[in-house]
Amino acid sequence: MEKSAFLEATVFSQWRLNLQALLLTFLLGFVCLLVLTPLIWTLLNSFLVSKPWEPAVYGLHGWRVAFSSPGIQAAVYNSFSLAIVRQAIALVAGVFLAWLLARTDMPMKRWLEFMFWFSFFIPALPVTLGWILALDPKTGVVNTWLKSLSLIDGPLFNIYSFWGIVWAHLTAGSLGVKVMFLTPAFRNLDAVFEEASRVAGAGTMTTLWRIIFPVMLPSIMATTTLGLIRSLETFEIELILGVPVGIDVYSTKIHDMIALDPASGLGPAAALSTFFLVLLLLLVLCQRILIARRMYATVTGRFSSRPTSLGRWRYPAFVLVMLVVLTITVVPLGFLLMGTFMSVFGFMNIPQPWTLEHWREVLRDPIFFRSVLNTLRVAFGAALGGVIIYPLIAYFIVKSRFSGKAVLDFVSWLPWAVPGILLGVGLLWTFLNTPGLNALYGTVYLMIIAIVIKSMPVGVQLTKSVMIQLGNELEEASSTCGASWMQTYRRILFPLLSPMLLVAGLLVFNSAARDISTVVLLGTADSKTLSLLMLEWAMGTGAIEKATVIGVIVVLIVALTSIVARRLETKAAIKS
């Protein structure tokens, strides 16, 4: 009888192992197909010297053009300096703000945290336009107002500058995303660490620096690396604020190469991207070395999350955070909304500066409603797909003992290695040449897959950062009680991960609602989303005011989704 039970247990265990192995193999194959194919395509194209309609000829011409094009060194320097400066500011501020929101007794924390989420979800393009309206050196409302008060002679602020770009980025998501990622991780931190530090006589700031910061290092490293990579790839803000004053960055150069020569520019653009891919590998390697040999389980069976008392600093801290929140949400949104009612965006000294015409035109256009429906289909589809796939990938990377997990970990980073426009072309090529996926061409399903791929680094890294904090004892206890791996995953891990998964899902939703470059080649007139409509209206003959109306509507959609997701998250949070 005992022997039979032992055999049964062994067979069951093997089956469970095989299920995991099968799932891992499938995931690895699926992720590699979707992620590596466009990248291999990019690498191959970096050596392609013939035009698309000529027989393929390979050589180093693309690489030579890429690295000898005028201004490329300055562009690479600008990319790094802008990225490092804004990441440094966002990191310091983000850690402090996340700690205040997650670990202290500051009032209205949940609402303030929600506003940081919200700041991240405002699309970058309209936010930038809002700041132009406020801080343009000649016509900016703030500069004009300060001048009218005789406080200044010339413009005090210039949004078209290095610091203008840094500012626009910080308010358009760099700070918000840090707080979004770090706050749930801080919240999952066991208060035992802080209590032990306090018992040992350390003050609040010493505890933050000496205890909490090192324990939070995986999450901090993950968000910093993600932020840095993301910063190097950003495009719209630099294009609008930097290019007019000669501040080119790597991504605007790539855009230029393709725009200036659609037939032959792909080679040099792909060569520059491959160079960037190598830099990414180095960044990922650094992150892995830094966190490889440490234990970071902070949520265990004895988990406690008692907040730190701020004492007399409670309300000053609240005012400070509130000011930050208003600056990154209400101010740009106010200007953005104002812009939608302007006859010509940014021009107040014309005969009739205000109008409702842009709203009327947008709302009576049938294409607008089709685009809203498409946006919702793509966004919900991608969010759902991401929430299912990302935690599975993260689980296998963090918890499994399979040798393929390192590859999976590495591959999951790669979609950010290539700028959106090139990834879009690569995905187009992949989808067209992959049996099965080929049939989906021209539908919203391909756009959903593209968004899931593009958002993979953030989705997987986010989930990983929480997964690392979960001790194995929870799983072991579940297993001891006879639960299968799937039951443990569904009943124990998934609820613990759910706050972060909601963030990830929302992030994917947001990407789908505002992504342009990745899906621009996959969208057809039938599957056009609001972001593509916004692009269409903003480009060419430039109906920028109508594009701004779309921007406001996208903000409203993501705000609504954020509120719903927030409510769900509150119910599912660890503390409950």
Next chain:
Amino acid sequence: MFTASLSFLSAWILACAVTGLVLAAETPKANWNAEWDKVVAAAKKEGRVVVAESGGAGAETRRLYVDGFQKQFPEIRVDLTVSGGEGSIAPRILTERKAGRFEWDVLTGGTTTPIEYLLPAGVLDPIRPALMLPEVTDPSKWFGGQIDFADKAGNYVLVFGGYVKPPFAFNSKLVSKKDIDSYWDLLEPRWKGKTVLHDPRRPGSGLAAVTFWYGWGEKGKEFIRRYLTEQDVKLTGNYRQQLEWLARGDYVIGIGHNNSVMQELLSKGLPLAQFTADDIKEANYVTAAIASVSLVNRAPRPNAARVFINWLLTKETLSAWSKVTGFWTRRMDVSHDHLDQGLIPKIGKMSSYQLNYKEEWVEKREEIGKFLNRLIKQ
């Protein structure tokens, strides 16, 4: 009696001849009508037509293409995709075709995309056989008594409009027309750092302007070299931004500006104005703007494509098109009273204009691009 019989016979022969002539004249009409009905019926079965617009058409033009067509043919839906600029739709079409996907029926927009990218790749079909409506095929309806084509073969890239390019846009508060009467005036020190050119390295109006100068030969090359290297010229790839900079006074003269954007901003009261070709000593050039149409080969909906192309070239559609774009059309029966007369090519001056939307000029753009890359360091 004999004379009477002869008269009767003559009258009868004359009557027969007249009837024959009338019938002969009637038969093709009857033929095209039957043929047209057949094509329309087949197009209705196809249900939609997929159109790529490569020139960045404005919202009103897009509305005309989609709603205007569907008003007349409610059973045929127009799926219009407007690409990010000249050339940018080409890689997509070529990639799709390499994978055996044929998605597009009609291409409209500028002439660079079809001539520089699609014609060499064998993507286009002759468009002449697709022209069916008598008001479209009748050469007398068209400027110069013929339907115009941008390609050398005269069969693929049909040009239905355009305009004589106004040489400069300017800030009307800071510059007067008296300040300039020749392109060479741009080389004066007072304009250093004051002019903004639409980036001529990308397809568009800036490239058209530089192509025009390049057409002057060595003198033109010298002008381009001096202008780009000595005058601290600002380049932008964004038409709207270019004119906003002028209106704000960041720069005072704009070259290679977009006429539609200009008209829109002018109507809102921005301090802008433009020189017409008559204000400048040198001759000027005619551009096709976004007024070309081509038939994509192996189109999945060939009948709907034919219906769309014929509909586009009718008097009614091009009248509406001219009003929404602010461009001249090559149809002689379309009224152009709403346009600045300086934009309309004069038939007697055609030999003096450079027609730089034509293949012989478009194919020079690679050479011009190399020349520009040596000069532009931005």
